[in-house]
Amino acid sequence: MPEFLLGAAAFVLGTVALGLMRLLRGPGHADRMLSAQLLGTGGVGALLLLGVATGVGAIAEVALLLALLAAFASVAFVSGIQRSDGRGPPSATAPAAADSPGEHRRETA
Amino acid sequence: MRLALDILTIVAVSLGAIFFLAGTVGLLRFPDTLTRLHALTKADNLGLGLVVLGLLPQVSGPLSALALLAVWLLALLSGSTVGQLLAGKAAVPDPDRAPTLTPGAGASHD
């Protein structure tokens, strides 16, 4: 059974690694992000398989941590995409600033 | 009994792996971000769920089983959140590739 689970882990990893092609090709930030997200889920799955295959219970905790922090990183991704929408050098005084949420946080002391 | 559980594991994990594959294929082949997003979230959540299901018979205690389930729930939660957040944003192009005027970013210089 461990051998099968290891094989499955390798398969899942290999599959999601193929998904990294999207990271290369884009075309949008969102597409690249999706491939990283797939890698995250696949990595979690592979870790779970590895944990059971090797009998080290703590590996599941790594997977747990990864899932927890992946959610966190995804939020950062999404917020970041919104920030980088604004193309030109941001200017705090531009009326458009209100539309891109990152802008008002620049210091205008 | 043991054998039946092992078979369950093999079947479920294999199915899960196939769903991961499906998600990848969807990500690579589907035409636009939104469809990719939907294909992906469904496929990888199902894939992970099946893997977790398959592993459940193999773990020793209820606590470990709980941990497995928790991992899946977390992945579901974050997947759906990101899906929702992205759905409104999916059309954002990579500014380096396809410069377009994004509504709102009034001061576009190009």
Next chain:
Amino acid sequence: MNDPTLFGLCGAALVGLGLYGLLCQPGALRKILAFNLIGSGVFLLFGVIALRGGGVLAAAGRGIDGDPVPQALIITGLVVAFAATSIAVALLLRLAETSGRTTLENEAPPAPSLPGERASRPDGES
């Protein structure tokens, strides 16, 4: 060739790649990323040394998989690297805000800017 050696070679390659990026990528953010790559290559090498060091114990049937000393040091190192990254990012963001620069040329005047490209931005601060 056993598995840890494979990762050891991987670590060596990461150090080389990171060095190249740190030296040749002009953008400071890219340099920060490259620094993190070198760091993780070094940690990977240390992790390989830790695993090799655990071999004695695994043979003796004791409960430790690897040498815990390097593992502890790697954890410390990761936290230090994060702190370094955060200072660098803070300095860089501020630099970009005040002068529009994200590269590290020193006294040299700003690069000849193309028409339409903005070399620096007016700033109401300070």
Next chain:
Amino acid sequence: MDLAALLVTPFARLTELGGLLLVIPLMLPVVGLLLAPLLRGRWLGGGLLGRFTLLLLLLGLVAALAVATAVLTGDEALKYYLGGWLPPLGVALKADGLSAIMLLLSAVVILAVGVYAQREFQVPPDASETRASLVFWMLLMGVWAGLNAAFLGQDLFTLFVALELLTFSAVPLVALDGRAETLAAALRYLLFALLGSVLYLLGAVLFYGTYATLDITLLAERISGEPALPPAVIAAAALMTVGLLAKTALFPLHLWLPPAHAGAPPPASAILSALVVKASFFLILRLWFDVMPGALTPMTAQILGGLGAGAILFGNLVALRQARLKLLIAYSTVAQIGYLFLIFPLAARAESAALTGGMLQVVAHALAKAAMFMAAGLIAKALGHDRVRDLGGCVRVLPLTLLAFGLAGLSLIGLQPSGGYLTKTLLTAAADGTGQGWLGLVIQVGGLLTAAYLFWVFGHVLFGVPSTPAMPIKPPGRAQELVVLALALGALLLGLVPPALFDLVEVGRAGLEASAAVATAMAGAFGWSKLWGDVWPLLVVGLLVLGMLPWPDRPAGGSPRPATTSLSVTGHWAADLGTLLEPADRGLRQWPVAGLSLLILLLALAAAISTGA
């Protein structure tokens, strides 16, 4: 009498603590750093935090004195095992003579800076805390903590953490004024220092992979037992050396130093130039003289010495071309760092003189350079600028400050009886004694070039036309001036310290004759022929430099004129040399070029180390 007893008895008991004594200099700055963010408010008219730091610095000076006394009287290194765990599992602290000197030096210099900075970083009446004051005082303690940990640590990884503590504290000091140039300088400094750290760490990792210990004493034992150095050790030594060189800013890896040291606020510049670069140099000493004594192959020594000689010539020449006083002093640091590396080619056969000379250079340069940076700070503050060409007339406003600047300069030039004189005499004697006379020549030329840029500055100060009549914008604080003067006098009078005290250098290392070397060097220092022999070349240089000054026909309006318009012959020489050197310096300080130098140096050092393996 009673008062003396009251002071002496606790001090005596302090020196009897043994190894435990080392915990005090290690932890005092750390505790200060941790308490600092809680101390807000005004107190005695200046700010609670500044006064608190001053108190802590005084205590630190006492602790450093106690360590030095204990080491000198006990004639052996103090050692302490933290947590009671012996290496290789635990981490040891050790203070040998070198550590004691460095601890004392840092305590003195930081105390002086602390006094100086009271006025610069006081809290205004309407605030309980300002950005600059909190950041400066906290990071001052951070630097101090990092320095002391670097001087006491005996474990390569603990030393790594100490170096990072030092870097993280030093870098933000550079950008304290928040201008774009200083931010860029700080970022550049940070990234290059991080590259240095990570290379150092890689070296430590390889040491661990080979010997499963990071303790310096244990490593030394195991390495000296090797018939030939294993490849991992060769790589580790090369990586650590280059990493530390990057942090020390040895030519040609000096890209970050001039803008960072010139851009920081003066008290911070003083700390950076006097102490921070010395910490990584100190670790290079530790590596080559403690971790792997005997592994210093002639090739390696020649490479390090050659770079040192290059730094002396190049740094001094470029300093000569600087238009701003602080940049000039920063380039002078680049040159002065070079002297430190001359000890490597000399140490093989003249270890006493080389190591003593090197440590003296560390001390003398630290005192002199701290004085100069702070003096430059006072000048810049009073005049509102630090352009060398427009310094005319400021001697009337700042006589004490300029006196201190000049006295510190005498030590850099190396006139009797300064620490610089001792350094140069010791190193020159060692160079002649080991058949490397060219190093002695470099030292002499370096001294003359130093004299040249100091004459250049003083020529403008004394003979230049005052640029603006209403000059004194803000007279300096008396305490500030006195502190600067005290540091400068310290550097100048170092040679008069009883030679017996220099025995501190040899504590903890066998076969050194420090005090004898110093006594020999000082013998006859004040003979007329010797004195005249040292002074007349300076006079010649002085005349040549004064020939370059654009006086007395300075055009009105104070617009700076290019040096080429000077009619003197030397002016043309200088201009020609400058057109060659400045592009060279700018080129070498390009990030990719400096990186290329670093890589070449890394591979060359690895090859050089393995020639003896």
Next chain:
Amino acid sequence: MTNALIVDAALALLVLGLALWVIATRAAYRAVVGFVAYGLLMAIIWVRLAAVDVAMTEAALGTGLTGLLLLGAAARLAPYETAEFDRRPGRGLRVLIGLLCAAVTLGLAAVVLLLPAPAPSLASLVADNLPPTGVGNPVTGVLLAHRAIDTLLESVVLLPALIGVWSVAANPAWGGRPGSLPRPPASSALTLLAQVLPPFGILVGIHLVWNGADDPGGKFQGATVLAAMWILVLIAGLREAPALRERRLRVLLVVGALVFIGIGASGIWLAGAFLAYPEGYAKPLILAIEAVLTLSIAATLGLLLAGPPAGDRPIGTTS
């Protein structure tokens, strides 16, 4: 064993490919996305290297916090980025540097292959000296007992780093609320996530610290999770970041290291050495230090992410 080898080889290749992407791709944002994926794979590699403690740290710090930090930076720097590419060093210089870097890699690879076998190690020494510390996780034993000074200095290092981040603030903003976190517009999904995740994360964090004494885990991992949860709440706008002049916050930042030093100093009298623990009390003291240190480190890590103070204006008034 072959399957394991395939997994390892795949991991190594993927990591190298991603590193190449991080170095070579043109836009910083893409590089950062690649770097986050890279960190994820590194976590798996740490598991393969039997270093679960490290894997947890990498998963939490490497992908989570570093990801957020760098993504935020890349997004804010994107507008300035266009000029960067033209400033690359010339081709000849690049080739030369590339060759030398390759030489460094080859040299290191040779060193790795020539490392002594059997490998020297402190593993058995640690195992022998673990009982007096009372903890079961050797990594925690090393961090909190054998090499406690490193851990102490390291928790101290975070403070100058934080001051360094704060120091770039504009003078009038000093003492105000930090202002570098991304602020997506209010959305029900995000709010839900920020409400559901933190209780769970806090549970995990506490579990990691508590369990870290005997099983993989510990204060760094726990603190990272706590910091991430705090930041998530801030990003979602459920809470406001505290003003940095608040005394309670300042106390929180330093209390961990101060307690550590205090307990360490008491060891001089009670156990004969600085940073030694009295016999029999080692484990409770270690747990106490870990607990307080977790809070301080979590606060520091969170604030490192939150960036320099940006004044007192309430956050989110315009979104």
